Amino acid sequence: MSLTASITAPARIIRYSAANALADMRHMYTWKTWTFGWLGRMLAQVTFFAFFGHVIGSADQTRYLLVGNAVMTCVIESMMVIVSTTWERRVGTLTLLSAAPAPLSWVFIGRSLQWPVSGTLTSLAALFGLGPAFGVHWRAGQILPVTALVVLTAATTYCFGLFVAAVAFNADGARNIISNATYLLMMAVCGVQVPTSYWPDWVRVVAQAIPLTQTLKAIRSVSGGTGPALVPACWAVLLGVGWLVAASWMFQLMARRGRRTGSMGTGA
Amino acid sequence: MRIFLTGFRFQLRVAWGSPDTLQICVTAPLFTLVFMAIAEHAERPDLAPFAIVSPTLMSLWTLALFIAGELIGDERRSGTLEALIAVPARLSTLVIGRICAVTTLGLLSFAEAWLVAGLVFDRWLAVRHPLPFVLCLVVTALAMAATATIFSPLFILMPSARTVQNTLTYPFYLLSGVLIPVAMLPFWLRPASHLIFLSWSGDLLRDSLAAPAPHDVAARLAAVLALGAVSHLIGMALLHRVLRRVRRLGTLSHS
Amino acid sequence: MSAIEIRALCRDYGVGRAGDKRTQALSDVDLTVELGEVRGLVGPNGAGKTTLCKILSTVLEATSGSAQVLGHDAATDAATVRRHIGIVFGGDRGLYGRLNARQNLRFWAAMYGLHGAPLRLRVDELLERLGLADRAGDRVDTFSRGMKQRLHLARGLVGDPRVLLLDEPTVGMDPVAARDFRSLVGEMRAEGRTVLITTHDMAEAEAVCDLVTMIDRGRVLLTDTPSAIGEVVPRHERVVAGAVPEQTRQALTALPGVVSVEQEPSGRLRVETADSSVTGTVLRLLVEAGVSDLSTQRPNLEDAYLHLIGDRGMAVG
Numbered sequence: 001m002s003l004t005a006s007i008t009a010p011a012r013i014i015r016y017s018a019a020n021a022l023a024d025m026r027h028m029y030t031w032k033t034w035t036f037g038w039l040g041r042m043l044a045q046v047t048f049f050a051f052f053g054h055v056i057g058s059a060d061q062t063r064y065l066l067v068g069n070a071v072m073t074c075v076i077e078s079m080m081v082i083v084s085t086t087w088e089r090r091v092g093t094l095t096l097l098s099a100a101p102a103p104l105s106w107v108f109i110g111r112s113l114q115w116p117v118s119g120t121l122t123s124l125a126a127l128f129g130l131g132p133a134f135g136v137h138w139r140a141g142q143i144l145p146v147t148a149l150v151v152l153t154a155a156t157t158y159c160f161g162l163f164v165a166a167v168a169f170n171a172d173g174a175r176n177i178i179s180n181a182t183y184l185l186m187m188a189v190c191g192v193q194v195p196t197s198y199w200p201d202w203v204r205v206v207a208q209a210i211p212l213t214q215t216l217k218a219i220r221s222v223s224g225g226t227g228p229a230l231v232p233a234c235w236a237v238l239l240g241v242g243w244l245v246a247a248s249w250m251f252q253l254m255a256r257r258g259r260r261t262g263s264m265g266t267g268a
Numbered sequence: 269m270r271i272f273l274t275g276f277r278f279q280l281r282v283a284w285g286s287p288d289t290l291q292i293c294v295t296a297p298l299f300t301l302v303f304m305a306i307a308e309h310a311e312r313p314d315l316a317p318f319a320i321v322s323p324t325l326m327s328l329w330t331l332a333l334f335i336a337g338e339l340i341g342d343e344r345r346s347g348t349l350e351a352l353i354a355v356p357a358r359l360s361t362l363v364i365g366r367i368c369a370v371t372t373l374g375l376l377s378f379a380e381a382w383l384v385a386g387l388v389f390d391r392w393l394a395v396r397h398p399l400p401f402v403l404c405l406v407v408t409a410l411a412m413a414a415t416a417t418i419f420s421p422l423f424i425l426m427p428s429a430r431t432v433q434n435t436l437t438y439p440f441y442l443l444s445g446v447l448i449p450v451a452m453l454p455f456w457l458r459p460a461s462h463l464i465f466l467s468w469s470g471d472l473l474r475d476s477l478a479a480p481a482p483h484d485v486a487a488r489l490a491a492v493l494a495l496g497a498v499s500h501l502i503g504m505a506l507l508h509r510v511l512r513r514v515r516r517l518g519t520l521s522h523s
Numbered sequence: 524m525s526a527i528e529i530r531a532l533c534r535d536y537g538v539g540r541a542g543d544k545r546t547q548a549l550s551d552v553d554l555t556v557e558l559g560e561v562r563g564l565v566g567p568n569g570a571g572k573t574t575l576c577k578i579l580s581t582v583l584e585a586t587s588g589s590a591q592v593l594g595h596d597a598a599t600d601a602a603t604v605r606r607h608i609g610i611v612f613g614g615d616r617g618l619y620g621r622l623n624a625r626q627n628l629r630f631w632a633a634m635y636g637l638h639g640a641p642l643r644l645r646v647d648e649l650l651e652r653l654g655l656a657d658r659a660g661d662r663v664d665t666f667s668r669g670m671k672q673r674l675h676l677a678r679g680l681v682g683d684p685r686v687l688l689l690d691e692p693t694v695g696m697d698p699v700a701a702r703d704f705r706s707l708v709g710e711m712r713a714e715g716r717t718v719l720i721t722t723h724d725m726a727e728a729e730a731v732c733d734l735v736t737m738i739d740r741g742r743v744l745l746t747d748t749p750s751a752i753g754e755v756v757p758r759h760e761r762v763v764a765g766a767v768p769e770q771t772r773q774a775l776t777a778l779p780g781v782v783s784v785e786q787e788p789s790g791r792l793r794v795e796t797a798d799s800s801v802t803g804t805v806l807r808l809l810v811e812a813g814v815s816d817l818s819t820q821r822p823n824l825e826d827a828y829l830h831l832i833g834d835r836g837m838a839v840g
Contacts, residue, residue, distance in 0.1 A: 012638055016630040023621035037435040044438035051448045052303070055318065056310045065306070092616025096678075099580040100634040101605040107634070177291045184298035193302055194309040259584045262536060262577070 010106045017110025024084070025114040039122055042073045046126045049193065050134050059135055066134040067223055068192035068216065070126035071153055075183055075212055077119030078157040081112040082179040085165040086172050098264045104255055105248035108162060115161075116154035123150045142222055145229065149219045152233060156211030156240030163243045166250035170263055191216050211236045211243070271358065275365025276372075283373055288335050292327045296377035299323040300384040303447070308389055316391045317477035320381040322447040324473075325466055326437075327377035328412045329446075333436055336367045336416035337423055340510065344424065350514065360417075360507055367416045371409040378405065393477055400485045401476035407489050408469040411496025415465070417503030421510040445470045465495035524594045526686050526717035527556035527579065532588035534574050534741075548574040549741045552588070556719055561712050563732035563749070564721040571741040572721035576690045579719070580610045592686055606635070609684030611675050613694030620664035624655050624674050627663060628681055635682030649677040653707075669700035676707060687711060689720040693727060705731050760802045762794045763787070764809050765816030774808060781805065791816070 029038060049069040053062030085108055088094045097107055124147060128138060138146070161182075168178045187193060189203050190213040196204050207213045214236035218229040258264035283289045303319035340363070343349040352359055386392040395401050423433070441447065443457060444466035450458055461467045468491045475482035482488075532552040535545045549571045556562045564572050577583035578590050581601040589596060595603040619627050628646040637645055650656045653673040658666070663674065672692065679687060689708075693701045708731045711718050722728055728735050729749040737744040737752075767775075775794055776784045780801030785793045796802045802819060809817060 008638070009636065012633045013630075016626075016633045019626050019630065020619050020622060023619070023626075027621050041435040041438050044442050048438050048442045048447060051442070051452070052306055052318075054452055055315065055448055056306070056312055058310065061306075061310055091619065092612070092614075093619070095577070095580075095582050095612070096610060096617055096631075097634070098582045099605060099608070099610050100631070100682075101602060101636060102634045173287055174290075177287060177294050180291060181294050181298060184295060184302065188298065188302045188305060194305045198305060198309050259582060262583050264582045 014110035074119030074123035153215040162247035272365035279366035279369035328374040332416035337419035414500035421506035563728035566738040609679035611679035613691035771812040
């Protein structure tokens with residue numbers, strides 16, 4: 001395969017698979033239910049945690065919690081890839097997909113793209129819409145870098161989520177639990193609610209490998225005007241690519257195992 | 269009472285090991301971890317009761333919303349609802365028995381939250397006022413079950429309500445003082461909060477874990493019960509409508 | 524080179540909680556399908572047909588033995604095999620209900636490496652050919668079962684496969700749709716494609732297949748032309764009767780054209796006859812003997828096996 005073909009072929013499959021993601025999104029939400037249902041719920045979640053800063057009685061804490069939890073919303077949504085990846089098995093297409101020449105991972109990359117997109121919008125609404133109410137104000141020059149970093153957070157978290165989805169590929173019944181448990185753990189250790197320095201060393205090391213830790217560091221740098229945002233952002237890109245490679249390798253492994261055990265879904 | 273117990277035992281068997289119950293068992297400790305970390309990092313060990321009470325109430329609410337909310341829907345999907353209605357036992361009693369089982373399971377999450385605070389953060393919380401505390405938990409579970417009776421028929425009568433099922437979590441936690449005392453909410457929200465039984469439960473549970481003796485215990489328990497009773501009446505009215513519809517149309521499949 | 528060449532193929536599954544007990548879905552299967560042939564794979568549910576299709580389509584590995592498609596091994600050269608096969612499963616599953624028919628096909632066309640104008644052309648051509656062109660923009664959720672089945676077939680053809688595996692393709696189809704489907708299989712043959720079609724419907728197998736292979740409990744029973752099998756099967760009929768006096772039973776056994784007389788576990792007597800005129804005689808005898816508990820049955824596929832094996836004394840396996 002030529003170099004261009006090796007890029008355009010996956011891109012094409014991802015694009016057609018993303019049509020499925022879009023169709024799912026349209027089925028689930030209208031503009032109204034997304035805005036007043038989903039977005040409202042997520043903003044309530046951000047407010048819920050930011051209010052805890054009020055209880056503590058510290059304006060700094062409140063701002064810290066608001067930024068962390070606002071960014072967290074796109075993570076929560078991107079991690080839904082763990083759930084939607086198992087939908088292929090449910091509609092009975094998994095057997096057909098594994099009998100087709102193209103690798104499974106390309107399909108799955110496109111299949112759940114609705115989440116990081118919707119998640120990015122949610123995060124931006126929380127940061128820029130809700131932020132000022134909790135004392136998080138933005139200067140015009142901060143908006144573009146923060147937006148870019150939110151997109152990066154959603155994208156790299158999606159890659160990480162794909163890896164978890166691949167690991168949980170055969171655990172159909174536990175998909176919701178795995179998705180929730182993963183994001184709650186990330187919420188605890190990645191610097192969302194408390195700085196990573198709060199945790200023991202080994203937790204901190206693990207947290208460094210999760211893209212969210214890096215992008216959040218970058219976003220806090222931009223919002224507070226402290227420290228360089230570029231270094232953690234580059235780390236996030238590297239980690240994202242790393243997790244994506246790991247995910248596609250894991251999908252291959254799972255497909256091989258599925259062929260041996262006969263668990264690649266029942267088509268009939 | 270026998271029908272109630274039958275429903276209770278049946279649902280315990282169904283819910284035990286079901287993914288939803290398991291979900292609560294996994295998420296409650298993780299929420300505690302998050303809340304405790306915030307409190308400990310802010311050097312506010314006095315907030316530990318908040319960190320333990322809110323995951324408990326959140327678990328109860330989630331269970332009520334998802335398991336209990338789907339209860340009648342599940343029967344309808346499996347085609348057993350019509351058969352259940354045809355038996356002489358009162359369906360409402362059976363439903364309440366089943367929902368009570370669900371909320372009882374939800375109470376386990378308090379034990380989990382308490383253990384996490386102790387094991388991870390070495391905050392072994394003493395229940396300073398056990399009687400009000402236990403009474404409040406029981407009354408809360410009952411009120412939760414009573415409120416859940418609204419969801420089951422509601423999701424059948426208004427299928428569109430199901431699409432916002434997921435939406436009924438955090439806005440509600442926020443409004444009902446699950447994490448933050450109602451007194452700290454903006455004043456214009458407070459009247460609405462006082463209409464939700466969870467706000468009374470949360471405050472009383474937190475007070476029973478704190479040093480000073482909680483005041484007006486009986487009145488506050490009565491408030492939880494009264495609000496639960498109102499929810500129950502609404503729930504029964506809705507259930508009655510569902511049953512009437514089944515009897516009239518012979519099926520629920522088009523609702 | 525044959526289109527499909529299967530040698531000594533076995534597949535075990537682990538059953539039980541720990542998967543420690545083994546059950547054999549396929550045992551020692553040999554099968555050769557020539558290029559351009561339409562081969563039926565007939566057997567009851569659980570016979571191993573779907574397992575065989577899955578191994579050929581590279582989604583399941585064999586425990587032992589080999590399966591080749593166009594000379595390529597399905598296990599070791601799966602990538603090549605996938606490019607040459609198309610698979611179609613019966614039933615409603617396997618389509619993206621929230622996408623329209625065209626989106627479904629375009630997705631699968633991309634999966635088979637098509638792009639640009641050839642992709643669009645191929646998809647439109649298939650939609651036209653399968654009579655889906657005027658509903659191409661509608662969500663598949665809104666399709667009738669027959670239309671979904673046609674879309675399935677279009678999906679199977681999207682990669683222009685030389686070998687088509689059709690697993691119970693007519694399950695749940697109404698008779699008109701099933702007839703249309705049969706003529707489509709005819710077109711496949713005319714185009715020189717090799718088709719392996721599994722079914723538990725003997726009539727369907729007879730209508731479309733060059734050769735039929737019977738399979739049961741994971742073993743191949745026989746391979747023959749439908750007409751050769753048809754010569755044997757339709758003639759046999761069966762009468763089942765309760766409380767038959769011993770004297771009558773002996774008379775029945777002695778009757779020319781009666782193939783067998785056996786006691787069922789329920790105590791009723793089962794009389795197999797060579798054709799309907801003999802069945803008439805048997806029924807008259809029974810009625811004259813005062814037997815009122817009577818029924819006649821056409822043999823099902825399982826009976827066909829029994830007859831074929833019994834009549835020809837063939838080695839099983």
